[in-house]
Amino acid sequence: MQEKKTDLVVLGGGPGGYSAAFRAADVGRKVTIIEKSAVLGGVCLNVGCIPSKTLLHLAEVIEEAEKLAPLGVSFGKPTFDLEKIRAHRDSVIHTLTSGLDSLCKARKIERIVGVGTFLSDTELMVVTDKEELKLTFEDLIIAVGSRSVQIPGIPYEDERIWDSTKALELTHIPKRLAIIGGGIIGLEVATMYHALGSKITIVEMMDSLIPPADRDLKQPLLKKLKKQYEAIYTSTKVEKVEAKKESLTLHLKGDNAPETIEADAVLVAVGRKANSDGIALENTTIKTNGRGWIEVDKKLRTNVSHVFAIGDVVGDPMLAHKSSHQGKVAAEVASGQASAFTPMGIPSVAYTSPEVAWVGLTETEAKEKGIAFKKGSFPWTANGRALSAVATDGVSKALYDEKTGRLLGAGICGKNAGELISEAVVALEMGAVSEDIALSIHPHPTLSETFAIAAELAEGTATDTLNR
Amino acid sequence: MAIKQILVPDIGDFSDVPIIDVYIKVGDVLSVEDSVVALESEKAVIDIPSPFAGTITKVLVKEGDLVSKDSPIAEIEVAAEGVEEEGKQGSDEEPVKEQPVVKVEEEKPEEVAEAVQPTQVPQENKSDLINEQAPGAVYHATPSLRNYARELGVDLAKVKGSGPSGRILHEDVQALVKKALSGGGAAASFGKIELEDFSKYGEIERKKLSRIQKISGPHLQKSWQIIPHVTQYDEADVTELEALRKSIKEEMKRSDNPVNISILPFIIKAVVAALKKFPEMNASFDEDSGELILKHYYHIGIAVDTPEGLIVPVLKDADTKSVTDIARELVSTSQRARDRKLKPEDLSGGSFSISSLGGIGGTAFTPLINPPQVAILGVSRLSKKPVWNGKEFVPRDILPFSVAYDHRVIDGAAGVRFTTYLASLLGDLRRVLL
Numbered sequence: 001m002q003e004k005k006t007d008l009v010v011l012g013g014g015p016g017g018y019s020a021a022f023r024a025a026d027v028g029r030k031v032t033i034i035e036k037s038a039v040l041g042g043v044c045l046n047v048g049c050i051p052s053k054t055l056l057h058l059a060e061v062i063e064e065a066e067k068l069a070p071l072g073v074s075f076g077k078p079t080f081d082l083e084k085i086r087a088h089r090d091s092v093i094h095t096l097t098s099g100l101d102s103l104c105k106a107r108k109i110e111r112i113v114g115v116g117t118f119l120s121d122t123e124l125m126v127v128t129d130k131e132e133l134k135l136t137f138e139d140l141i142i143a144v145g146s147r148s149v150q151i152p153g154i155p156y157e158d159e160r161i162w163d164s165t166k167a168l169e170l171t172h173i174p175k176r177l178a179i180i181g182g183g184i185i186g187l188e189v190a191t192m193y194h195a196l197g198s199k200i201t202i203v204e205m206m207d208s209l210i211p212p213a214d215r216d217l218k219q220p221l222l223k224k225l226k227k228q229y230e231a232i233y234t235s236t237k238v239e240k241v242e243a244k245k246e247s248l249t250l251h252l253k254g255d256n257a258p259e260t261i262e263a264d265a266v267l268v269a270v271g272r273k274a275n276s277d278g279i280a281l282e283n284t285t286i287k288t289n290g291r292g293w294i295e296v297d298k299k300l301r302t303n304v305s306h307v308f309a310i311g312d313v314v315g316d317p318m319l320a321h322k323s324s325h326q327g328k329v330a331a332e333v334a335s336g337q338a339s340a341f342t343p344m345g346i347p348s349v350a351y352t353s354p355e356v357a358w359v360g361l362t363e364t365e366a367k368e369k370g371i372a373f374k375k376g377s378f379p380w381t382a383n384g385r386a387l388s389a390v391a392t393d394g395v396s397k398a399l400y401d402e403k404t405g406r407l408l409g410a411g412i413c414g415k416n417a418g419e420l421i422s423e424a425v426v427a428l429e430m431g432a433v434s435e436d437i438a439l440s441i442h443p444h445p446t447l448s449e450t451f452a453i454a455a456e457l458a459e460g461t462a463t464d465t466l467n468r
Numbered sequence: 469m470a471i472k473q474i475l476v477p478d479i480g481d482f483s484d485v486p487i488i489d490v491y492i493k494v495g496d497v498l499s500v501e502d503s504v505v506a507l508e509s510e511k512a513v514i515d516i517p518s519p520f521a522g523t524i525t526k527v528l529v530k531e532g533d534l535v536s537k538d539s540p541i542a543e544i545e546v547a548a549e550g551v552e553e554e555g556k557q558g559s560d561e562e563p564v565k566e567q568p569v570v571k572v573e574e575e576k577p578e579e580v581a582e583a584v585q586p587t588q589v590p591q592e593n594k595s596d597l598i599n600e601q602a603p604g605a606v607y608h609a610t611p612s613l614r615n616y617a618r619e620l621g622v623d624l625a626k627v628k629g630s631g632p633s634g635r636i637l638h639e640d641v642q643a644l645v646k647k648a649l650s651g652g653g654a655a656a657s658f659g660k661i662e663l664e665d666f667s668k669y670g671e672i673e674r675k676k677l678s679r680i681q682k683i684s685g686p687h688l689q690k691s692w693q694i695i696p697h698v699t700q701y702d703e704a705d706v707t708e709l710e711a712l713r714k715s716i717k718e719e720m721k722r723s724d725n726p727v728n729i730s731i732l733p734f735i736i737k738a739v740v741a742a743l744k745k746f747p748e749m750n751a752s753f754d755e756d757s758g759e760l761i762l763k764h765y766y767h768i769g770i771a772v773d774t775p776e777g778l779i780v781p782v783l784k785d786a787d788t789k790s791v792t793d794i795a796r797e798l799v800s801t802s803q804r805a806r807d808r809k810l811k812p813e814d815l816s817g818g819s820f821s822i823s824s825l826g827g828i829g830g831t832a833f834t835p836l837i838n839p840p841q842v843a844i845l846g847v848s849r850l851s852k853k854p855v856w857n858g859k860e861f862v863p864r865d866i867l868p869f870s871v872a873y874d875h876r877v878i879d880g881a882a883g884v885r886f887t888t889y890l891a892s893l894l895g896d897l898r899r900v901l902l
Contacts, residue, residue, distance in 0.1 A: 298598045338618035342600040342611075361603055371604065401604030404633060408603045431601070431608030433633050 001125070001132045006032045008334060009124060009137040011116045011279065014042020016311030016323030017143035018100055024141075024331035025107040032135070033109055034116040034126055040100040042145055044320040046093055047165040052188055054089045055170065056351050059195030063353055067390045080196060086170055117280035121304050125280075139306045139334040142286075142294060143327060144279055146272040146312035151180070153240030154268060160248055161241065162267045164189065174198055176230070178250055178263035180238050182209035184350040186269035190229070191352050200229040201261055203252060205270075207235045210350055214363045216377065217411040218356050220393040225352075233257040241266055274313045291315065298340045300330040308334055322346050344428050345409065349418035354393045357421035360409030360428050361399060372402035376434065376458030380414050382465055383453075384445040391415035396450035398424065398434070400458050405433035412451065420448055434458040472520050472546050474504055476539045479514055479812060483536035487529050488679060492542060496524045504541055505529060508683055514812065522546040532596070534625075599624045609636040617641050680777025691836050696875040699834040699846075702887040704894035706850065707865040709734055712897065720792070731850065731867070732770075732824060733794035738893040739845060740766045740787045741900040743820060746886045750819050752840040753877045760842075760877055769818030769838060770798070772805065780838065781810060782818040826850055826867070835872050842874040845890075867894060 010021040013035030021033040039046060065075045104111060114128035116135075124140070126133040148163040155161060160174075167189045173196045179186045182204030190200045202209065202225075209225070209232065210218050226232060236254025247262045274292045281288065286302045286309075287295045293315035300308045308330035311323030325341065332339035345360035366373050380386040380394030394414020401408055410424035427437055437455035442448050449464075456462035479485065489506035492498065503515040526543040529535065599614040607629040609617065613636060617624050622641050629636035666672045677685070713729060720726050743750040743766060752761045766787040769780040781801050786794065804810050823835045824847040835846035848868040854861035871890070873883050893899050 298600065338597060338621070339615065340598045340600070340618060342598060342614055344601055344603055373604075404604055404606065406604050406608065406633065428603070430610050431633065431635055 001134045003134045003136070006030070006110075006135050006137045007139070008032070008331075009034065009116075009135060009140045010143060010327075011124070011140060012042065012143035012145055012311075012313075013037070013040040013111075014143060014145050014311065014323065015044045015320040016145075016327040017042065017141070018104070018327075019324040020141045020143060020308075020310060020327030020331045021109050022103060022107055023328040024335060025109050027332060027335045027337070029139075029331070029335055031107070031109045032112060032137075033104070034112045034114060034124075036113070036115045038113050039097040040104065040111075041093075041097050043165075045096055045100075047168055049320055050093055050096060051089045051168045052164075052192070053351060054092050055085070055168065055192045056188060058085065059192045060353060062195045064390075071390070080173070082170055082172070089168075089170070115278075117278075118283045118286075119280070121284045121286070121307065137306075140308070141300075141327070141330045141334065142276075142279065142302075142307065142309040142313055143311050143323065144275040144313050145323075146274050146318050148268065149271045149273045151238070151268065151270055153238070154266075155241060155243045158243040158248070160243070160265045162265055164267070164269055167193075167267050174263070174265035176201070176247075176263045177265050177267065178203065178248070178261060179267045179269060180250075181267075181269035181271070182206075182232070182234070183269060183271070184210060184348070186267065187225075187350055187352045189267050189269065190225075194228060201263065202229060202232045203236050203238055203250065203254075203257070204232070204234045205237055209234065210356060212348070212362065213350075213356055213358055214397075214411055216363070217358060217395060217397060217413050220380075220395055220413050221350075221352055221354055221356055224354070224393055231261070272312060272318050274315065276313050289315075298342060299333045300326055300341055301333065306334070317346055317348060319346060319348065345425060347421050347425050349421065351418060354391070354414045355417035356411070356413045357417040358409065358411035359421055359425050360407070362409055362411065363397075363399060366399055366408060371408065373399040373408055374402050374405075374434070374458050375399050376454035376456070378450045378454040378457060378462075378465065380447070380450055383447065383450050385447050385449070386414065388445070389415060389447075391447070394447075394450070396420070396454045398437075398451065398454045398458065400434045400455075405435065407432050407434070407437070410451070410454075414447065414450075416447060420451060423448060423451055470546050471525060472522070472544050474516075474518055474520065474541045474544055476507070476516060476535045476537055476541060477519075478537050479507065479516075484534040485536065487531055487533045487535060488683075490527065490529060490531055492524050492527060494524055494527060498522060498524065498544065506679065507535065508679075516541065518544065520544050520546045597621060597623060607634045607636050613638060613641065620645055678777045680774070680779060684778055687839070688836055691839050695837050695839065697834070697837060697872050698875045698878075698880060698883060699870050699872045700880075700883045700887045701832050701868070701870045702884075702891050703866050703868045704891040705855065705864050706731070706867045706894050709894060709897055710850075710865045716791075727792060727795045727799060729791065729795045730798075731826075732798065732822075732847075733791045734897060735822065735824075735845075735847060735894065736768055736783065736786050736794055737791055737900055738890060738897065739768065739820065739822065741893055742886060742890040744787070745889060746882065748878055748882065749843045749871075749873065749886055751842050751877070753842055753874060763819040765817075765819060767817045767819045769821035769841075770801075771821060771823040771838075772802075774805070779805075779810075779815065780818060780821060781805065781814050782816065784817065820844070822847065832868050832870055834870065837872055837874060842877055843886075844872050846870040846872070 007030035008024050010017045010031065010033045013033055017033060018040050021031045025031045062078050112126055112128060114126045116124050116126045119125050122136055124135045124137060126135060150156060164185050177193050177198040178201045179190050180203050182202045186202060187209060190202060194200050209222060233252060233254055236252050236257040239251040239253050242249040247264055248266050250261050250263060252259060276288050276292045276294050286304050286307055289295055294302055294309040294313050296302055296309050296314050300310050302309050310326035310330050312318040329339045329341045347357060347359040349355060349357040375397060377395060377397035381392045386392045386394060391414060396412045398410040399408045400406065407427050412420045434455045437452055438459050438461060442452040453462055453464050457467060460467045485507045487505050488508045492504050498518045498521060500521050501517045504518050505516050507514045507516060522544040524542055525545050528540045528542055597618045599617050601609055609624050616638060620641065622644060624636060627636050627640050627644055630640050631637045713731060713734060717729050720729060747762045748760055750763050754761055765785065768783045768786045770783060771778055771780050783797060820841055821838045821844045823844060825833060826847045826849045830848045832848055833846050835844045837844050846869060850865055850867045852863045853866040855864040871887050
């Protein structure tokens with residue numbers, strides 16, 4: 001086995017891994033990045049966030065066009081050329097991955113396409129298609145991500161059983177798509193296939209879709225999905241899926257669910273599992289918790305001081321924007337900087353229609369923790385821009401500390417909520433009080449005004465609606 | 469079996485005291501009085517004893533956590549018989565708050581070393597600073613400011629925000645660092661000595677500093693770097709004082725309540741008399757207002773060398789106590805130190821310090837001032853010396869001593885007047901009465 005001495009190694013080339021590698025190179029480290037795939041970007045860029053948003057854009061345009069028919073503007077019924085759609089999706093991915101390739105090259109980062117596993121706290125074995133390498137390293141950042149959880153009772157070998165990656169391949173449009181798991185991923189796939197014509201059934205084990213989001217926040221979405229989809233079964237378990245030639249039979253257990261439903265494809269999206277089990281951590285002293293999440297401190301350091309871990313492999317929330325921020329912090333800390341990962345909130349976005357986005361404390365959490373707050377909540381039905389855009393399914397809400405008035409958390413449901421939530425993120429990090437937001441002039445007419453009016457409602461100074 | 473919480477007992481007038489050591493882990497079996505954690509208070513390291521016997525089921529704190537009175541430390545499953553044994557513990561619900569004790573091991577308090585009062589300095593290890601902001605907290609720092617503070621090694625929990633709605637501004641952090649650099653408030657790091665690979669010269673080993681050394685180190689460094697020290701050396705002819713001491717010692721042997729009397733109680737009395745004549749020596753310097761804070765009390769810190777490091781118990785109101793009172797108190801302090809029964813208040817409030825190394829040896833040394841005090845007396849070894857009395861050399865008992873003082877507030881002439889006066893008092897203790 002060829003042996004090699006390296007400085008800083010990043011294991012995994014997803015958004016966390018490449019951000020860590022790029023930042024480390026920029027602060028003067030000699031960086032080696034190991035990624036099993038020939039392209040950087042990981043799940044997010046290749047088989048996750050980016051392809052899903054590419055397809056969701058089509059879904060959005062289709063829906064927007066349909067909404068105009070009763071208003072006097074009609075288009076023909078859409079037709080789909082799946083091959084062209086896939087080509088567009090791939091070109092978006094290619095543009096981004098080739099961008100990463102050149103950024104990587106320009107930073108003189110050594111790239112190894114291969115699988116890295118630990119030999120000890122200071123050594124890594126890397127298997128490429130040509131050779132086996134033994135790397136010793138000064139610092140290492142683990143960024144190996146996560147994969148879809150598999151639940152028992154499902155014939156995964158049947159190609160009609162999908163995970164999110166398979167769903168984004170867009171091989172065909174099933175007539176009936178059953179989705180196990182009503183979280184963000186399940187609902188996004190539901191949104192795109194619904195627009196393409198599939199009949200959607202969702203089965204969720206918890207009592208509500210998108211469990212972490214406040215009920216009043218997601219209400220506009222739930223109301224709409226109830227009308228659009230064949231069925232939504234909450235508090236329902238899938239006992240098993242039977243693969244028959246003509247269809248898949250899902251056996252359900254839930255108070256309001258039938259015993260079986262039929263589907264032509266089944267998406268399993270019940271969560272993600274950290275990939276800490278594939279890197280031979282047993283050869284190291286690095287600790288994981290009961291869920292296989294690598295334990296790190298606020299500096300993203302594992303219990304082995306020169307090994308860091310970031311992103312999905314350190315646990316929830318498993319989001320690309322968390323990983324990339326953590327990657328930079330880990331690179332800086334490993335290089336002697338005084339950085340730490342101290343966000344006050346990590347925004348979550350469901351790219352459904354309408355979108356649901358939230359950051360910081362939710363109302364449910366605030367109540368559980370006994371944190372006293374005042375709340376401002378403004379429904380979009382009274383917003384001019386929302387009315388004009390036929391996008392009144394929405395609400396903007398924010399929680400402010402009762403004593404200090406400081407923003408604790410915010411949620412926006414509606415068109416472009418994922419974009420609009422950024423204002424709340426900045427306000428949260430800057431320690432803004434409700435008055436700061438209310439007195440900052442928001443352009444009229446915009447959807448962003450709704451967040452300002454929610455602040456005015458908390459202040460009792462709103463004029464666009466009655467202050468309660 | 470019952471689960472009890474071990475709480476931080478009343479540790480005196482402190483809050484937000486950092487935990488510097490956690491002795492327990494889940495599953496540990498404890499007896500009553502076993503130490504659970506060590507706190508670093510303003511004045512000393514305090515071991516918190518367990519009020520219960522039993523098995524630890526949950527540890528609720530970690531090193532570096534800030535705790536105050538009644539903060540929960542751990543949960544302990546109390547063995548039923550253990551509770552009965554400790555019947556004096558009172559109600560089941562209310563864990564008894566034991567008086568905390570200070571770990572000091574010391575044989576002879578008279579034989580003391582370099583005077584340093586271990587003091588908590590709000591200085592963070594730069595690499596450990598997180599500066600996380602709690603949502604809705606009274607003070608707030610933005611992400612850039614959190615980074616800025618981490619770079620400067622400033623713990624934002626210790627910064628008061630002067631901006632609107634309690635926002636911490638760049639200026640607040642800068643002001644704190646400025647103040648630290650000029651001697652007040654939190655001390656920033658002053659850089660460090662570069663090391664080399666010594667193993668290439670020969671064998672080496674690494675030894676951890678004791679806890680008290682870790683605490684007193686920054687305090688010493690601050691004293692050394694901030695205070696312009698001047699040391700005035702002198703010696704006193706204590707022949708008559710020694711004769712008096714020996715005769716009292718003989719008397720004491722026959723008394724009902726005998727106590728061994730060293731020269732230190734006499735020195736303390738002389739120092740108090742000298743401080744009364746030179747009040748600026750018994751003072752602190754308020755740099756912000758440019759004022760000297762004169763103290764009308766005479767609490768004398770006596771530096772004590774312990775296996776854990778230096779510790780400075782304070783003899784309160786030395787002016788109102790007799791030589792024999794002081795002697796007894798020094799003995800009892802030493803006993804309580806041996807029994808680890810010193811309380812935080814035994815270590816606080818000193819207005820002047822004495823470091824006596826005479827029991828060990830030495831002809832003269834430069835003691836470091838124990839801030840916020842402005843002067844310190846160092847005592848070296850008493851010896852017989854020939855002294856010319858005009859006709860002949862006669863053997864006299866000569867005590868060398870030194871006084872280090874803060875030159876910002878005490879000038880050279882005042883310094884030497886103080887030592888001269890102190891020497892004259894030690895030469896003829898009757899002058900103390902004047």
